[in-house]
Every structure is written in structure tokens, then in C-alpha cells.
Amino acid sequence: MSRFILAEHEEKLAELNRIIDEYKGKEGPLMPILTKAQELFGYLPYEVQAHIAEALDIPVSDIYGVATFYSQFSVKPKGKYKIGVCMGTACYVKGSQLILNELIKELGVQPGDTTEDGRFTLEATRCLGACGLAPVMMINEDVYGRLKPEDVKGILDKYRDK
């Protein structure tokens, strides 16, 4: 993975600085700033966290702690396609673990990680609210239900050449 160079993202950096200025000095500035940063950059690279740390005069470990505590933040870049396998009760009972295992095998990454080509990010998620279709997974906005492990490869192929 190539190094993230903050200076190459001039516009986003300006926007981030605007948000920092807005919240700096107020109580609890970190959550809104990190939320915005994640929105701008897609994830929270070290360089972005260090930039925020410097601006707020707090250790970068404070920011990293918050960024790794909340699942809404990611400290790693996300793939083009985000695969979420539902681990809610209904899906789990219907064998979503087998689906997840198949994805781990097919993609060669663990949940939370991204394939080296940056195409897929695999995630085990909470209930997606489609229990009637259990077991369910989502790839970006597409929903796939009543899955069997043998379906996985074919579905992935559709995104592999896109």
C-alpha cells in the first residue's frame, strides 16, 4: 500500500481544517472532527490523525484510541466494494458463518481487512434488517439473500471485472 500524503489532498485538507477550527475549543471536539475526516478521506489514515492531533494539541494515541474504539471509524483504507456479511441472530442460525468462511477463503482476507488489489473489504456486520432472507450479505448497496456457500464465488465474479 502506498503511503498517504496529506499534502496531495489540498481541498479535503482545507475542509478538514475548517471543521477543526469550528470545533476546536468546544467540548468534545473529537467525534465530529473524526466523523468529518472519515467522510472526506474514506478512512482515517495516520497522517490525518497526526494532523488532527497537532491541531488539537493532544497525543495522536488519543485519536487512535477513539478511532479504533468505534466501529464507525476505520483506520485502514476501504475497498471499492464493501462486503457485509450479516451475523445477526437469524442469519447466524441460518449458517452465515459458513458464508463468511467461504468469503475469507475466496478473498484471502480476514473480516475487517481489504484485499491487496483494493477491490474488496470484508466485514462481519450486525443485523442488516432482512431476516426473512437469511442468511444475507450486502455488497455496497446490493443485497444477496438465502445464500449458500457455493453461491459466493459466482457473486464475487460479477464484481471482479467491474
Added chain:
Amino acid sequence: MDMIKVTIDGIQVEVPKGTTALEAARVAGINIPTLCYLKGINEIGACRMCLIEVKGARNLQAACVYPVEDGMVIYTNTPKVKSARKANLELILSNHDRSCLTCVRNQKCELQELSAQLGVTDIPYEGQRINYTIDESSPSIVRDPNKCILCRRCVSVCRNVQGIGAIGVVERGFKTVVEPVFDRKLDEVNCIYCGQCITACPVGALREKSDVERVWDAINDPDLHVVVQTAPAVRVALGEEFGMPIGTRVTGKMVAALRRLGFDKVFDTDFAADLTIMEEGTELLDRLNNGGTLPMITSCSPGWIKYCEHNYPEFIDNLSTCKSPHEMMGAVIKSYYAEKNNIDPASIYVVSIMPCTSKKFEAKRPELAAAGRPDVDAVLTTRELAGMIKAAGIDFNKLPDEAFDPVFGDSTGAGVIFGATGGVMEAALRTVYEIVTGKALEAVDIKAVRGIEGIKEFEVDLGSITIRTAVAHGTGNAKKLLELVKRGVKEYHFIEIMGCPGGCVTGGGQPIVPAKERMDKDIKSLRAAAIYDEDKNMPVRKSHENPSVKRLYEEFLGSPNSHLAHKLLHTHYTPRSKY
């Protein structure tokens, strides 16, 4: 102060308003067990070991963060309390690497003691364990997250006291771990290796990188001439490792022990502290007279130096170019001493016994090698020395008092006070005052720079000039002081900064005092008092009056800040990234 009455286990006590149940219980003679609590540093009620029952309250409360109210009735010893504490402890133990026998903290572990106290006889919860890699990247500190109980004492001292945050709490739930950011190792972040995390740790999750085996090998090598030197702060703390009260001076026994361990010469870093004063005092006068960079800031503390390099590179020119005393000693041993005694410098092995973990890193700095080889070959902490003495079967408490070897064992009271915050300043002023004014300093004790206040200021009238000085200890206080200087709020000529709160007496390599004792004992002051006693008892108390230092200049160095002195005793610094 408003006093209130509370009843704890049937005992009524009167305490000031705002007192916690934990403190109030101690007044009643009850020790509530604690684990994450470290007075003044970590008071967060996280570990739930100090649970108590409060009459009228629905749930059990954490005593360490529970302020008592007037008329409150508290029970600390009910079956409900006891079973809750024990269950919590058992859960902590379920994810703890219980290799106690081979742990550096065996018999000195707060978790171990608590297990015995609470009567844990088996581990009922055996579950999943995460296997963490042990971080041995730094030359000073080893992190073993497998032993970490997530009490956060290290994180608090690093972040809140030292103002650094080299380690933090990462992830959540079962995956929670204390480590540097982004899976980095300690040597890849802005850690200054002060070791305050080690002395805060209740267990063996943080320890110094041991150099004991290397030193044994050197001692046992017949071709090596092994010389040892001891920092001032070691002599007022080593006794604690052998059951003596905090603040006991054991200088003579320490020397005897070192001799019995097999060191060929036992020297005193205090000698080099006197030498430092000659060099640094001269440097200060030179800067004052010739428009040099001011304020000049002391450079004895390697933790402070690394902090400055990471966080305040703009102050690097303000740092005195003087090497720290033990490095000066190493350089002089491998030149003057080698020459005088006709020993090949290559066969001299210099060991420094230091109250400090950052000194291990300092000794490995490539620029600290005057003779083309490291000035100092190995650094051991006070704790490591105690371990060697125990391993050798030496009955420390029964040792006679012995004296350091001449001539690098000769020192003054000014040298010994380097061990406490304000000491370098006081020692420097004793000498600078007499050199500039030509008058004898009558009040040798400069009390204004002593004590544990975070930042101390003092002005000295030198006749031609009044110099303004400041002293800060702990990098958190250093930061406050430097920000004032940076903003132009304060102007000084001379600043002393020590990386550790309290200075070297409470350095990261010193004996670890359990949280329970730290509740009512002020280690900084107790050990510092011993340092000042040592000073008071010295026949000579000013560095420039040290006869052996004078002879070193006459026979070898010429004068302070001479060309040779610069080559051997001075150094330079490197800006480092904060991130």
C-alpha cells in the same frame, strides 16, 4: 475545611469533605484492595477491585472514586462485596499470562498479592486468550501485553503526567490492548524511554530491557577491565530492594556490594557531575558574555533530551552541549584513566548503574563515543543491580560500608544533589556564583530550587548581572515552561529540566513502590531528603573545589571547554519527528 462524619464497618471517622471512600477507609484503619488506582495519577474506578457497599445505594460502588457524604454508612467487608471483588479478580486472571515464577515482578506484583489476599485458589474462568507479540524494539523498555491487565496506570502517567501519550488504549472489549498507535513498536513513536510507565505498572507488562547477562559476561571475561559507576539517586533507593525504608542511604553498602560482584573499579558518577558543573558552568558564562543562545537548558537527563528532540527541536540550540555525567565519566575513563594506568581502552568495559531506563538508550547514541567506541558499554537500573546482588547471594544488609575507589570516586555535595530536581541548578549556582563574584557563597543550601513543585523560579545576583533561572521536572512541566518561554511570557538565562517527575530519585529505573504505599508516602520527597542529607555530610560541597576534578584539568584537559574537553565531554543533538 469542612469535616464530615462517616461510618465504615462500624468505625466512625471524621474526614474532610470530598474524601473518597478509599481514603476514608484508610483513616479507619481499613485497606480496601485496589489495582488500577494510583494516587494522583490514575483514579478512574476501572478495575472494580475496590468495590464497597454503601447503605441506601442500589449497587456496589468503586471506593477509589466515591466521595463520602456526611452520615454515610459504608461496608467494605460483606459477603456481597467479597464475592464481587473475587469474581472480578478471577475474570482479570482469566486473560493474564500467569507465568509468575519467571516474571520480573515475581513477589513484587500487585496482582499476585491481591490474588493471595482475596484467596483465589483456582482459575474458574478459562477462556480464549490473545497472544500478543512482546515489543522488545527499544533499548530501554520491554512491553508484554500478555501480562497487561488494562489498568491504564501507564497510559495515565505517560499521557497526563509526562504529556506524551506514547502508548494508549486501542480497540475495545476483549480486543482492548495498551500499545502505541498503528501497530507501531515503541522505538517507532515519540517514547522518551523515561520508564515512568514501568514504575506505574502493577504487574510485569512493562519492564526494563535487561543488560544483566551482558554485564556478568564482562565481569567474567579475564581480558576485560570492568569499571562501574553509580549515579547519585541509586544510593538513596537501592536499600528499598532489601527491605529498608524509603529514603535510606546505602552508599557504603552499595560500594561494598559492587566490589564483591567483581567489578575491578567502583567509581562515582558524582565525580563526573562535578566535572559537568565545570563544563556547563563555563558554557553558561560563555553564552552570557558572548551572546550565545539563551536560555541555556541542562542536558543531563536523556529522557528530557529525547523529549526535546521530538517535541521542541527549536530548542535544540538552547541545550547545553555537555554530555550527561555518566557519559563524561565513560569518556574520561577510556582516555585519561586508560592512559594513566596503561590500559588499552579497547579492553575497558564501563558499566553505569542508573536510576534511569532512558540511559540505556543514551549509551547507544552513536555520537557518544569519544574514543571511537561507546563511552559507556552497559547501563543497569537500580532494580537490575539489586537483582545481581541477590543472585550473587550477597547479604546486602550485613555489608560493611566501603568507600569508592580513587580518583573518580572523589566527589562533592554538589555532585550528589544531581539526583533530585533542582540539584543541577543548585550545584551550578554554587560554582558560578563563586567564579563570577569571587566571593565565597555563604548560604550553600539554595532552598528555592528544591522541592517537588512542578516549576520553580529563582534569581541570582551575580553583581554584574542578575540571572533568572527556572527548574522543571517531568516532561509535562517542561512543556508548560517551554511554552511560556516560546510565547515570550517568561525570560530566563538558565533552565534545568529533568525528564522524570521528582528528578532522578524517582526515575524509571528505581525500585517500584506499590500503589498502596504511594497512598501515604511521598517517594519524591523522602528520597530527595536522603540526597540532601548526603550532600550535607560531604566535606566538600562545591564542584570547583573537588581536588580530583582540578587535577584532571591540570594533568589532562587543560581548562573547562578546552579543545580536548569539547572533544571528550560535549555532544550534539538530532531533531526527531513527533509523529
